[in-house]
Amino acid sequence: MQTDIYRVNVGPIHPSTHGGLHAEAVMDGEIIQDVIVHLGYVHRSVEKIAESRTYQQFVPYTARLDYLATNLPVLGYCQTVEKLLGIEVPERAEYIRVIMAELSRIASHQIAIAATGIDLGATTGLMYGMRDRERIMNIFEMTGGQRLLSSYIRIGGVAADIPDDFIPAVRSFVNDVPQMIDEYNGLMTGNEIWAARMQGVGILNPEDAVKYGVTGPNLRASGIAYDIRKAEPYGIYDRLDFDIPTGSRGDSLDRWTVRIEEVRQSGRIIGQALDNLPEGEIIARVPKTLKPDPGKDIYHRIESAKGELGYYIVSDGGNKPYRLHVRAPSFINLMVLPLVCRGGVFQDIITNIATLDPILGESDR
């Protein structure tokens, strides 16, 4: 029988492409021959915008890179500028930043958990994940005033001191983390259909992962315990005690379980930061106009929820960056999508996109 290869455009308008990913699937029946990733559907030229904004003015734009983990890209940018100018951040601000960053990481992973739930058809999983994320959003609203793009971390520290009801709210959330994880595991991870959809699907070897430059939970799921918080500690991460969860097979199930475990570890980090939260200033004295030395350039990276998030800033001595580049983890992680999808069936594309957990605001920029 003569058969033909056909192409299906998964996205950009598709329910499960996490905000505008266009993956062109080359299919032979239900078997995937290849996947071609077309990027740029939500391109907003963030890097170009940076060149026409002052260093402070660009801070809110960074929140829009990874809008699900809003404090992490802001933290990365602010730390880069601080490194560029040699600004010393007060101790209390560092602790608050860690709390906010880890809450953002949990928020991002909870979206990943919830979105994987709905992508695989477990609609109820979506609701439970979102329900728990809502508490983090409330905490963000409490501190920064905004729920999603909280605009709280500033160059030199944080915008305002934490309110009185912040610590009890974060504590009660952290205490409930194990219970939440039990629920996700009971509803989804332990489910046989779930395991069958994920086990052995989208296997990413450690060699390929390193070769492609994959970072974050996706790399750790392949069995490489690489976390910038440990490998090159920034802020106060060297004082905190936490584990790096890793997988063994590098398949979708590992990526999923690594994310769930990271939620637990982030909960631990927040607990420690709350215990040791010092009193003091919350923002360093930063001049109104930031003018780094001309010709100075700097690269700084942090462990974002999706992987290594780096900023490269070149200064020409003015109050605006001459060039700013974002090393977006989602962009690089997405490049393995064809590799992990090949040979699978059509539904594996959805599973793989969900477990690679790209965020298109960041990869398209």
Add this chain to the structure above:
Amino acid sequence: MNGQGLIKGLGITFKHFFQKEITEQYPDVMPQLAPRFRGCLQFEFEKCIACGICVNSCPNNVLSFETEKDENSKKKKLLSYTIDFQHCMFCNLCAEGCPKQCIYFDHNFELSSFKREDIKMVYLRPAEMDMREEESTNGQEQQESKEQKQIDAMQKALQKNPGKVLSKILEQEEDIIILSELMQSDEKTAGKIAELMVKDKEKAAKVAAGFVNKAKKNRAKTETAGEGGDAND
């Protein structure tokens, strides 16, 4: 495995079936907003001193204003203030920079409107403001109290960011650092310079230079270099 996971999942959903719902019944029940919640941008015309910090700090050119130089008091007079709200990112940079707290976010989040023009908020100078100002300029007493107010404001500004204010009268950065340090320790000196800066700038520059030279000499004597001042830079 072998179906246990499936049954456990059914158990979890069954348990949740009888739990309390988490839905917020908006708009019947309005959400509880945190005090810092950023809703709609509000502007208080009468408080504004037309300093332009908000306009300069806005990343997206949301804010703009028109001013006119008042001939009598030689002061900038705000004529109109425009908030092109459709571009607002709710980053709070304008409100944080405002020295008079005249621009701020309120708790109104129902911002949808039918026309694009309705999103734009234009504040025009209220007529009674001019009248009141005219009244206040009459009389020597009020003039004096106004001057005192200006001196107070200058003093505050000197405490807040001495480097920027002093750069108007001193040229060398080193001098600025020394003087700002001096003023922090000595309130009297600060008051004098502030007064002079309001009344006569040239004289202020001379006096300031004098203070700096004196301080330099003192330092050379004691050799306790004031490196702590670097933090202010």
Add this chain to the structure above:
Amino acid sequence: MEALFVNLAAVLSGWLTSLGLSPIWADTVLLFVKWIIVITIITLNIIILIWLERKVSAFFQERLGPNRLGPFGIFQTIADAIKLLTKEDIVPSAADKLIFKTAPMFFIVVAVMLYTVIPMGQGMEVINLNIGLLFFISIGSLSTIALLMAGWGSNNKWSLMGAVRSVAQMVSYEIPLAFSLLGVVMISGSLNLQDIVAAQGKLWFIILQPIAFITYFIAATAELNRGPFDMPEAEQELTGGAYTEYTGMRWALFFLAEYTNLVAVSALMATVFLGGWQGPWLPSWLWIIIKTYGVILVFFWVKWTFPRIRMDHLMSFSWKVLVPVSLGNILLTGAGIYFCRWMGWC
């Protein structure tokens, strides 16, 4: 109360013959009236069912569900129906128009036909067919054709994939579905659904045939295209599958037909395994409604808990697990019947 509807039918039939109609014509008119009643019940039922599914799923997910229109939001479905009726009817220019337009009609007609044989109470059915069960299974499998028509007619890759999947799925699950019912037929010795109900006077077949009940439940979920087997629709993967291109009332017809099928299959399950209309105190037609809704709620519960199964797992599950198990069940039932006869129990 018990014989309310039967008596009504008798009165109507008597009145028609008194008008001078020949018995054949009287029967035809009576059949027509019965059909109108069945379709009305189906429509009303669906209005309640859609509301119920939304409400139940909301409760599983700690939401409130529809609560604006009428008490507990029960009129929400009516508002939705009006909205769908007034929506623009879009037919894609590249579609095979005749097939595209007839598919939803075909689907709903097939779904309604299933109600012909279901006993809705003592002596209450549209036609008392002696091969009722066979009729039900064979008509039930016709809905595959409607889905294939929809998928092919839409001229859309997603639709076609959904349609092809649904054909593969339904053809595979027909077999365990029919096989699991065979055990019941062997015990009751009849394909007539009223006889099967009568055979459960002492003991429901769910106790005699537990394996058959489970296999039938799984196969029926697949036949109904409900989660976790909702391959043809698969919103998150196929963006709506065979229904992708449908809008307004055409889409609503598919929706209605799915719920119609759901009620029919649940009613059959109640009839075959749960003792049908039999039960104490309450009238028989109320019992079948209660049992049907019980089964439907279990369907809802399963759908709103489980993720969607993968297509190849779905097929291998049918051929490697369900078919052997249901065949084994037939063997077991046969052996059991011989054992009973040998012991002299039946």
